Amino acid sequence: MTAPSTKASPPAARRRRKNNPESVRADILAVATREFSEKGLSGARIDEIAEKTRASKRMIYYYFNDKETLYLHTLEAAYQKVRLQEAELDLDHLAPLEALSRLVRFTFCHHAKNPDFIRLVMIENIHHGRFLAQSELIQSLNAGVIDVLTNVYSRGVEEGCFREGLDPRELHWLISALSFFNVSNQHTFSRIFDWHQAAPENQQKLEDHVTDMVMRYVRPN
Amino acid sequence: MTAPSTKASPPAARRRRKNNPESVRADILAVATREFSEKGLSGARIDEIAEKTRASKRMIYYYFNDKETLYLHTLEAAYQKVRLQEAELDLDHLAPLEALSRLVRFTFCHHAKNPDFIRLVMIENIHHGRFLAQSELIQSLNAGVIDVLTNVYSRGVEEGCFREGLDPRELHWLISALSFFNVSNQHTFSRIFDWHQAAPENQQKLEDHVTDMVMRYVRPN
DNA sequence: TCAACAATGTACGAAATGGTACGTTCAGTC
DNA sequence: GACTGAACGTACCATTTCGTACATTGTTGA
Numbered sequence: 001m002t003a004p005s006t007k008a009s010p011p012a013a014r015r016r017r018k019n020n021p022e023s024v025r026a027d028i029l030a031v032a033t034r035e036f037s038e039k040g041l042s043g044a045r046i047d048e049i050a051e052k053t054r055a056s057k058r059m060i061y062y063y064f065n066d067k068e069t070l071y072l073h074t075l076e077a078a079y080q081k082v083r084l085q086e087a088e089l090d091l092d093h094l095a096p097l098e099a100l101s102r103l104v105r106f107t108f109c110h111h112a113k114n115p116d117f118i119r120l121v122m123i124e125n126i127h128h129g130r131f132l133a134q135s136e137l138i139q140s141l142n143a144g145v146i147d148v149l150t151n152v153y154s155r156g157v158e159e160g161c162f163r164e165g166l167d168p169r170e171l172h173w174l175i176s177a178l179s180f181f182n183v184s185n186q187h188t189f190s191r192i193f194d195w196h197q198a199a200p201e202n203q204q205k206l207e208d209h210v211t212d213m214v215m216r217y218v219r220p221n
Numbered sequence: 222m223t224a225p226s227t228k229a230s231p232p233a234a235r236r237r238r239k240n241n242p243e244s245v246r247a248d249i250l251a252v253a254t255r256e257f258s259e260k261g262l263s264g265a266r267i268d269e270i271a272e273k274t275r276a277s278k279r280m281i282y283y284y285f286n287d288k289e290t291l292y293l294h295t296l297e298a299a300y301q302k303v304r305l306q307e308a309e310l311d312l313d314h315l316a317p318l319e320a321l322s323r324l325v326r327f328t329f330c331h332h333a334k335n336p337d338f339i340r341l342v343m344i345e346n347i348h349h350g351r352f353l354a355q356s357e358l359i360q361s362l363n364a365g366v367i368d369v370l371t372n373v374y375s376r377g378v379e380e381g382c383f384r385e386g387l388d389p390r391e392l393h394w395l396i397s398a399l400s401f402f403n404v405s406n407q408h409t410f411s412r413i414f415d416w417h418q419a420a421p422e423n424q425q426k427l428e429d430h431v432t433d434m435v436m437r438y439v440r441p442n
Numbered sequence: 443t444c445a446a447c448a449a450t451g452t453a454c455g456a457a458a459t460g461g462t463a464c465g466t467t468c469a470g471t472c
Numbered sequence: 473g474a475c476t477g478a479a480c481g482t483a484c485c486a487t488t489t490c491g492t493a494c495a496t497t498g499t500t501g502a
Contacts, residue, residue: 021448021449039263040261040263041264042261042263043262043263043264047488047489055451056452057451058449058451061491061492067491121406123347125343125405125407125408125409126261126343126347129408129411132408132409132412138413139413169416170426170430173410174399176406177402178398178399180398180406181394181399181401184405185346185397185398185401188342188346188350188353189394191350191360192363193367205391209391209395212438213434213438216438217433217437242478242479245479245480266458266459266460267460267461268458276480277481278481279462283478287461288461443502447499448498448499450497451494451495451497452494452495452496453492453494453495454492454493454494455493456489456490457490458488459486460486460487460488461485461486461487462484463483463485464484465480466479466481466482467478467480468479469477470476470478471474471475
């Protein structure tokens, strides 16, 4: 029975319940991201997400209608975050060689630093991309990535430091593949070949190899 | 009440129940492979596996103790199958360039033709490779892969058609990454970039690019 | 000030799900 | 042919898990 201090005026110390929809929603989404990325759509438990949230299970169903919708929002939020980070990359003022090399290293490091995102994409692929297909948001977000590469690549071809005839989309595919695999298959690869792939020195080596590989692939002759 | 014909002698037409342990076990494993690779460890349902089997749920628990053990056996069987197919590859009598190129194409095609295996590895990575770690069988199976590559690579270096200083294990990593990603991320990549990656002509293009990329990576200078 | 709607807590329900108890049939041996 | 252990079927149980009904509290605008 803590007396509510001066009923409605200041956002004072303790109130019985402070409504804060946006924060609750964000909190749920953050917890859901961890849970889904860790255990997958079917492995994650709504009750467990609820427990780890400041809110209650009721709130999950209040803001997101059901488990699958929550998962979809999680996926969308993850893609949005990625695009925001990518947008910071400014390659237009760099020479093509330098720009491409930086893009590759950025992608590699970015994936390595965001395993949650990678895992969500893995999980989404296990589900045949069925949720991603429902999301117009994600579709629209990803147009720009290819544009950046197209720009860099065509500049490079003009200047003669890249060979002709490559498709920017396929180039993006190659860069993605190497950067993605580094995170997605780290556990099995490390265990099978008894090689601590996550160790900083090995990560550095892989980053160099991946960059080197792409650069060798695009250079003339 | 079909009268059992001449009680015990010939393996005649219809009997009430024909005990066939090995076949039942194999059947369960085959169904489990499909279910686990399709829906993951937590997504697959024992009841559903049982339904799709000629046997009953009781038999699953009879031969495999619980869900996780069944999953582990599924994983082991998948790895075994892969190694058997790889063993058919005979590269020792080929020139290094030809041998490496063939190895890359083989890996790429093999992965493409065995999405179940790829998906199981994805799922295993979602579980941090925790089951693979329990299996001495899988650990032992995978030693040979690197040996083959080491052989080809060192021959190539001697003959001067490969550059020095590369680590066969890292080379294997690169080949795996490109071949694996082609299957594992097909759904999200196709959907995001509105590109039918699974189409034969695109698969052919990717196979060529991947091979090309590896060959350019190892060649001298 | 007070109605009206938004936000939240509590308790519960129904179905799904992993696993088991218990009984029956098969197949080889003495 | 009786006996024994392996192979198998049926029915069931205990828990988990998604989701909801219902009551309550906060907030905002007229």
